[in-house]
Amino acid sequence: MTEGLRERKKRETRIALSWAAIRLVVERGYSNVRIEEIAAEAGVSLRTFRNYFAGKAEAIAARQVDRGLAVNAALRARPADEPLWDAIRVAVNAGFELGDSENSGQLLPDENWLAGVRLMVTEPALQGALAGAQAAVIDELTAVVAERTGTTGVYPRLVAEVVGAAQLAATHEWLRADPPRPMFELFHEVLDRITAGLPEPS
Amino acid sequence: MTEGLRERKKRETRIALSWAAIRLVVERGYSNVRIEEIAAEAGVSLRTFRNYFAGKAEAIAARQVDRGLAVNAALRARPADEPLWDAIRVAVNAGFELGDSENSGQLLPDENWLAGVRLMVTEPALQGALAGAQAAVIDELTAVVAERTGTTGVYPRLVAEVVGAAQLAATHEWLRADPPRPMFELFHEVLDRITAGLPEPS
DNA sequence: AAGAAAGTTGCCGAAAAGGCATCTTTGCCT
DNA sequence: AGGCAAAGATGCCTTTTCGGCAACTTTCTT
Numbered sequence: 378m379t380e381g382l383r384e385r386k387k388r389e390t391r392i393a394l395s396w397a398a399i400r401l402v403v404e405r406g407y408s409n410v411r412i413e414e415i416a417a418e419a420g421v422s423l424r425t426f427r428n429y430f431a432g433k434a435e436a437i438a439a440r441q442v443d444r445g446l447a448v449n450a451a452l453r454a455r456p457a458d459e460p461l462w463d464a465i466r467v468a469v470n471a472g473f474e475l476g477d478s479e480n481s482g483q484l485l486p487d488e489n490w491l492a493g494v495r496l497m498v499t500e501p502a503l504q505g506a507l508a509g510a511q512a513a514v515i516d517e518l519t520a521v522v523a524e525r526t527g528t529t530g531v532y533p534r535l536v537a538e539v540v541g542a543a544q545l546a547a548t549h550e551w552l553r554a555d556p557p558r559p560m561f562e563l564f565h566e567v568l569d570r571i572t573a574g575l576p577e578p579s
Numbered sequence: 580m581t582e583g584l585r586e587r588k589k590r591e592t593r594i595a596l597s598w599a600a601i602r603l604v605v606e607r608g609y610s611n612v613r614i615e616e617i618a619a620e621a622g623v624s625l626r627t628f629r630n631y632f633a634g635k636a637e638a639i640a641a642r643q644v645d646r647g648l649a650v651n652a653a654l655r656a657r658p659a660d661e662p663l664w665d666a667i668r669v670a671v672n673a674g675f676e677l678g679d680s681e682n683s684g685q686l687l688p689d690e691n692w693l694a695g696v697r698l699m700v701t702e703p704a705l706q707g708a709l710a711g712a713q714a715a716v717i718d719e720l721t722a723v724v725a726e727r728t729g730t731t732g733v734y735p736r737l738v739a740e741v742v743g744a745a746q747l748a749a750t751h752e753w754l755r756a757d758p759p760r761p762m763f764e765l766f767h768e769v770l771d772r773i774t775a776g777l778p779e780p781s
Numbered sequence: 782a783a784g785a786a787a788g789t790t791g792c793c794g795a796a797a798a799g800g801c802a803t804c805t806t807t808g809c810c811t
Numbered sequence: 812a813g814g815c816a817a818a819g820a821t822g823c824c825t826t827t828t829c830g831g832c833a834a835c836t837t838t839c840t841t
Contacts, residue, residue, distance in 0.1 A: 422821050508714045509707025535748040542740035550733045574776040624790050
């Protein structure tokens with residue numbers, strides 16, 4: 378069965394709330410946004426907001442979660458005989474593309490927006506939520522890696538955590554880079570270093 | 580000048596609050612602990628608790644932060660000509676030892692306690708705070724690595740993030756392992772894999 | 782010893798959080 | 812189509828959190 382109306386609406390509401398939260402926070406600053414306003418912006422009641430998210434921070438982090446889940450799904454969809462790290466590269470890129478398409482389809486973001494995002498991610502409460510969201514995604518990724526490689530023990534988790542670390546490092550660099558660089562490029566550079574065992578650059 | 584009375588008391592209060600929070604939450608479960616009770620347990624007012632921490636979750640994560648900062652300090656203290664990854668191994672071990680000494684000095688933890696901790700870390704709100712705390716520590720670690728290696732660009736951040744990932748993976752395994760295994764052993768295994776470029780185990 | 786600086790505490794209002802009952806919408810079966 | 816059941820949205824209400832402010836106490840400096 379294809380996706381029903383109910384589920385589609387729910388997903389749309391979730392996305393609308395999350396974007397509303399991000400937009401308002403980027404514009405006005407984290408503590409100057411009431412969750413009631415986010416709800417209004419997305420056209421639902423405050424109470425409904427609370428049915429979806431535990432708070433502002435979680436709403437904002439939701440976009441990250443969805444992207445992460447997309448990566449996981451993409452990884453599952455890769456051919457089983459493809460080398461693990463090749464598959465991971467492709468899957469993560471697919472995740473970035475999702476982000477782009479939800480955006481204006483631009484590889485490099487608007488300058489004001491970027492500034493707002495930089496400000497936003499300095500918010501301590503946000504960092505926690507973002508990191509926590511990442512953790513949840515990584516739990517699932519661990520399972521995917523375990524399944525794919527048929528390994529047990531630490532290995533799957535370690536790979537998952539490291540992929541997460543790679544994404545974080547790439548994202549940091551992406552926010553820092555001037556002039557801006559596209560995400561996939563940064564990510565590949567990072568993965569190259571990791572699969573080389575992270576030797577000190579000479 | 581050595582550490583004054585004021586600073587020592589402050590540090591003690593911080594630690595007392597954090598342990599009180601952890602103990603109560605492990606015993607009763609996250610949502611059954613009022614922060615007022617934590618404050619009482621540590622012998623300060625509710626308002627004072629709030630001067631130290633933004634909430635329950637942050638109080639609990641504080642122990643992690645302190646351990647992380649200890650690792651960073653230890654890394655700074657390593658001889659400058661020591662290979663980076665050797666220095667990291669030693670520094671992280673020093674961090675674990677700190678945790679042990681604050682504990683009963685045991686390498687392997689009590690069974691009830693472990694069960695409580697397992698339960699505690701499943702709490703979503705906690706995961707966020709723990710991960711967020713980790714993120715803050717990693718920011719500092721990035722600086723330490725940059726300083727030590729004299730590198731710029733992504734490399735320092737990448738190393739820092741990966742070290743964080745390694746600790747997370749090791750911790751997960753530590754919580755999962757039955758029979759229990761000592762942390763330092765798990766961590767070394769994990770680091771070996773990383774410096775080998777994370778090849779799929781055959 | 783005295784003033785300055787830092788820390789603690791109570792009070793208070795705003796906001797968040799979440800349980801519960803009600804009403805509406807969607808999905809499914811006949 | 813009709814109608815029932817499940818899921819969702821909303822409002823209401825109570826408890827808890829959150830954080831600014833000002834008064835008071837302790838520690839530090841000279």
